Amino acid sequence: MDLAERQGKALLAAVKDKGFTPRRKDIAALVGLLDTDDDDAVDDVLRAVLAHPEEALERALERFPDARPPTRGRLVKLVGRLLAVPALAPRAEELWRWVMERLEDADPKTRRNAILVMGRSPLPVAEDALLAAWEREERVDHRVSVAQSLGRVGGSKTRALMQRVASGDPRLQKAIDQASLMVERTMHRGTGSAxxxxxxxxxxxxxxxxxxxxxxxxxxxxxxxxxxxxxxxxxxxxxxxxxxxxxxxxxxxxxxxxxxxxxxxxxxxxxxxxxxxxxxxxxxxxxxxxxxxxxxxxxxxxxxxxxxxxxxxxxxxxxxxxxxxxxxxxxxxxxxxxxxxxxxxxxxxxxxxxxxxxxxFGYRRAEVAAASHPTVAAALARVAGVSADDVVWDPFVGSGLELAERGRLGPYARMEGRDLEASALDAARLNLTGFARVSLVQGDALDPAPEGVSLILTNPPMGHRVGFGQDVGAMLERFVSHAARSLIPGGRMVWLSPMDPRVRQAGVRAGLRLTQWQRIDLGGLDVELQRLERPL
The missing domain is CATH 3.30.2130.30 (VC0802-like)
Incomplete structure (x- = not known):
């Protein structure tokens, strides 16, 4: 076994590893491996050479004129895959026409691969080329492939053909019917719908x-x-x-x-x-x-x-x-x-x-990771209710959706939001554009609260919103005690509480009355929507 054969065997073994990335200088040898008798290895080779698309294209076009079956068909398949690579877009029309010429190749497998590739062609002449292939091809499997490709790129001429022809072969008749349906679908797209x-x-x-x-x-x-x-x-x-x-x-x-x-x-x-x-x-x-x-x-x-x-x-x-x-x-x-x-x-x-x-939710112009879903924010605001003299505070404001939903419900005195993240505050400012008497500041939820808070409305960080290693239960337990002290007599807090038993009853322990609660599934994370009130 000479050196070239040993290198070829080594590359053939390497491409079976999905993590293998060939060097540029390996591409010519890899394209040569399309001569292999191992059909299972062909897809591995086609995948590997895409690491260097320009080199793969040059080697494929160089090799094609002297290639024999089944390599010819495999090279057409490779060029078809390379047509999807953005870096080769400047050569797209040239390559599509190269594939189109292969529709008349002497090798049946080469023609069939070209037929399948042409089903993705944006060229206006693709339909005519495939219609001509329909007339030339006598094999049922080839006509099935032509019908499938015409269904993807065809127009009125394809519709006329599919309405005219019929087949006693069930596979071909199904392809004809599907192509007819697909062409009707495409032709109707210009009419629009809403x-x-x-x-x-x-x-x-x-x-x-x-x-x-x-x-x-x-x-x-x-x-x-x-x-x-x-x-x-x-x-x-x-x-x-x-x-x-x-x-x-x-x-x-x-x-x-x-x-x-x-x-x-x-x-x-x-x-x-x-x-x-x-x-x-x-x-x-x-x-x-x-x-x-x-x-x-x-x-x-x-x-x-x-x-x-x-x-x-x-x-x-x-x-x-x-x-x-x-x-x-x-x-x-x-x-x-x-x-x-x-x-x-x-x-x-x-x-x-x-x-x-x-x-x-047209106000929603910006998002932050793991922020409230607007429908959940709306539910919190609905439970909170409206009082015209409300001073609303969201100490975990995120993208500001809770404040926006409360602002939409009815009058308020002012709304204040706080968050540790500057990016969250930037998003909240965008989402609260148009709402009057809104103040957003960077800070910790446990810092002193604004004066005269009558409503705390918030969805605190839980699950993926909490950094690794943090004890969210302990943090929120401290927050609830802080919130109870921050509310004016008769004030209320509406929030989402984790199911952690330390937190669920923290409001009651802090002297608040739990007047409403219901369990909610936030998509794999169960929480409790609570309304807590500070006695007068």
Whole structure:
């Protein structure tokens, strides 16, 4: 075995290590390894040479004219991967045309790899080149690949072809159908689509609102009896919408919304696809989609149990396309998300608007790590209530969302915030722009409080917001005692307390009355929302 062979074997062994980074001078030898009989090693080689894309490209183009199968096809595949490298963007058009020439290569595998690469081409001539390949190719597997690529880059010519052709081969017919659907989706994108916030349902509609677990009762309380609010379960509240969609934004505590469509029984054969199609195309569903969509109705399918379930999704969207072409399946640019909940004997669909602007938190211009979610800040402010002479203090102000939500609720005397981090105060100043009588200072929560504080409103650091090694329980226990002394008689403190028993009862031990408490899940961190009052 000569030196070159030994070096080649060493490189072939090295590329199997995902952490291997070749030297620039190794690239020519690595490209040479595409001659290997080890198919499993080919992807390792293709990945490794991307460490030096310019060198890899030169060696691939240099080697291609004399390369024989299967190396020719592998070199085309390599150039296709290199086309995604930003550093090679100045040569993109040249390289796309090089790939396009390979569509007529004598080697079938080379042609097929070129077909697949051309499915990502931005060149206007890509569609014509692939249509020509369709006419030349006789092999079913090649025509399947051409149809798949045309589905990604094709337009009206592809649509006409796919409507004209049919195949007795189930694989090819499926590719034709999918390409037709994808082209329809792409061609409709120019029409635009949005959810109309001023739309009104033709009949009162069930709407499901989600919130942080534990806030359900507060969310329901944001709606009067005309909305018929009902707590449906952890993190879920249902209301009846009779007016315009934008009126739902009276609530500041909900996180997402979806129209609830009546469940559909599964067929006797248990075919869930037909049940989903029936639910999506039911009169109630179509009324919602038509009442609240501007221009084209574009949707995507999501499964409540998770997973893509591609084969099942394809059956659903192809059937919907056949029965109701006005509904366009478009996972990348959808106006609606169709969420499918599967039950033992029924299927329920929820229609979740995606292109609907949420006007509630427009003040939020800056963020800090692990700051309050605005809906949680809104819940704290709601529990605190409004008094026109309030002096509001947030000793852990973060990005200022609690103060902003309190300021939106009603009049106050002044609002003050404090934080150890200058970056947090910068974010709070941006978020509190437009609010009058606000003071933000850098300092510790245990420093002397402002004069005359009647409301302490805060979400203190917990979990990831606390530095390694700090005893958050001990620190917050001291803070609660300090807060009790800082409140004026009749004042109140509304905050999120960790579940640490030292802290949960610290307010009571400090002489405050615990008048409201409820457990909340902040996404893996359980806390207690507390309202504490200082006796008169």
């Amino acid at each position: 959810v109309e916030p001023r739309g009104v349902p033709r009949a009162a509609a069930n709407v499901e609102l989600t919130c942080k677990r534990g806030l359900e009762s507060l969310l329901a309380a944001e709606f009067d009896s005309s909305w018929a609010p009902v707590v449906m379960g952890p993190g879920r509240v249902r209301v009846m919408l009779s007016g315009s969609l934008e009126t739902i934004f009276r609530s500041r505590i909900f996180q997402s919304m979806a129209f609830v469509i009546a469940p559909v029984m599964k067929p006797a054969d248990g075919d869930i696809a037909e049940a989903v199609v029936s639910a999506v195309l039911s009169p109630g569903s179509l009324r919602i989609l038509e009442s609240f969509t501007l221009r084209t109705i574009r949707y995507r399918i999501e499964w409540a149990e998770g997973g893509h379930r591609r084969a099942l999704t394809w059956r659903v969207v192809s059937r919907i396309a056949a029965l109701c072409p006005a509904l366009v399946n478009d996972p990348k640019d959808s106006t609606w998300e169709v969420l499918v909940r599967e039950m033992p004997d029924r299927v329920q669909v929820l229609l979740r608007p995606r292109k609907l602007s949420d006007p509630r």
